[in-house]
Amino acid sequence: MSWLLVALIPGLLMVATFGLERVEAGLRRESISAADVADFLDQAEASDVTTLARDGMDTALHGLQQRRSERDYPEAKLSHPVPAPSLPTHAYFAQRANTEFQQTRSVNPV
Secondary structure, three states: OHHHHHHHHHHHHHHHHHHHHHHHHHHHHHOOOHHHHHHHHHHOOHHHHHHHHHHOHHHHHHHHHHHHHHHHOHHHOOOOOOOOOOOOOOOOOOOOOOOOOOOOOOOOOO
16 A cells, blocks of 8 residues: 555656646746836836835836827827818717726636
8 A cells, every 4th residue: 555655646746846837937927027127117207106005016017108108109199180060070089998997917727
């Protein structure tokens, strides 16, 4: 009976090692790098630091990146309607992204 214990324990340890390696790889992929933190601290404003303290680093980085994209691409803001008083058309505006919704990074595999 002890030979069964000797045969199964190393196999179970290897299976546990591979499982923990997969968990660690998932955590490593979703972590924030030191370069991201340094970049955030270089360009952060008072509102970003408040967001960092209140909601965490992910939300603060998301807000900084969103503000950067709005500054880099000003045409992403609302479009200006073309006045056409003689035509029976409605003014349409471009839809902006919902800032309250945060997309998940990955699917929960559980």
